[in-house]
Amino acid sequence: MKNILLVDDDKDLSVSLANLFDTGKYKFDFLEDGLEVGEYVRDHEDVDLVMLDVNLPSLSGLDVLKQIKQIKSNLPVIIISGFVSTENAIEAMREGAFEYLTKPFEIEKLIEMVNKACGYSSEAKKMSLKIKPEGKTESGIDEIVGNSPEIVEIAKLIGQVATTDASVLIFGESGTGKELVARAIHRNSNRRHNAFLSVNCAALPETLLESELFGHEKGAFTGAYFKRIGKFEQADKGTLFLDEIGDMSMLTQSKLLRVLQEKQFERVGGNESINVNVRIIAATNKSLVNCMKEGSFRVDLFYRLKVVSVYIPPLRERRGDIPLLADRFIEKYSGELSHPVKKVSKKAMQMLMKYNWPGNVRELENNIHTAMVMTKSESLMPEDFPLFAENKKIDIDTDVLKEDYTETFKKIIDPVMPKLIASSPGQIYQFLESAFERALIASCLKHFNGNQVKTSETLGISRNTLRDRISRYNIY
Ligand SMILES: Nc1ncnc2c1ncn2[C@@H]1O[C@H](COP(=O)(O)OP(=O)(O)OP(=O)(O)O)[C@@H](O)[C@H]1O
């Protein structure tokens, strides 16, 4: 018989769980508040597992977790949360939780976890139980936003590795949040009060990168007028983030390898050995495996760097994160606008969910930001997103064009007529006529690479008229 303590103020959940695990192998005890948990654990030496809700009436489940770990460090604790918070997931794992689970549970996973925590071999049973999710994610600066299973796994991994000194290699496409993850690891580590410095290895040529990383002595090379302290020295006792590591030259790679192995290096042009204690987090959007095959990345360095590796899947493979991310970006930028923007309209959200996001979260963020500036309403509409507007091509039937342009132009004018009437009454004729003239001349000039003779002949206007229109409309 295994003794499980469930701490949750949700009575329905307690009853459901007790029923679910009523197999004769488990005995449940319940507490509704975190205050008495410490005492309970002290008094009940036979407790095998604690399941803790994060949101408890007077004490947070994460604080209770810390208490339990002080009293009995090897007692497994499963943290249960009503909603996904990556910050909570990170903290739970960092503080030694056995697992972090979110409601609604997948029953099989829950049973497997409980069995594992209690030292039973896994034997998931098919039982049905409905547990409703509640609440919303709390906001925090630089928080990793998302509630897809992929993001939760990443958050848990961050929590597990944060307090170690292990090198971490983060890989994923551009804009997936690699730097965000690196910062979260640092922020949750024991090094958090020391520096987090970042070096983009792709941005600098080899010699400059070396002096950026290791510093140089005065006179080390032409132009080295002063001694320079490199990022490795500046990041002592902190974390150094090496971005785009796949672009580092072989020579710099071998120098980096030496720092990782011996924890010491010399400034460029110097011979004094400098000792440092720096944690390395590296990131790349290239496949280092391919780089190694091609011979442009050292195998030994690869293994040094990827003691732990974190893969961030592209946004199109975790579209479930899009609504939460969109909400977060609206919250982030609403302060800088003069008009209120509250949400993404249903229609626009459908389009955001469908789009492929080659630039990943960064592209989503930029698009939300632009749409917020463009919009006239409190909800973002599809037409507020240039992304979707650009795809709206006017289809022009070129056969019709030869004989009559009317239908084509009507296609352009009809949809904008109500807006024109509202915005420029009394000027529409002049406005459209000059816009047409300008577009026609610009297009023909472009076709003839700016050749004015050919343009005027082709259009059938005099060169004087052409010159006049070019200067009137500022056509380049
Ligand atoms: N899960 C997320 N939650 C909130 N913001 C995110 C998330 N992922 C990415 N972002 C935001 O998207 C932008 C890009 O993220 P970041 O710079 O970390 O990506 P990256 O993978 O390092 O990109 P690159 O390869 O182009 O350097 C940042 O503004 C970041 O805050």
Ligand SMILES: [Mg+2]
């Ligand atoms: Mg980056």
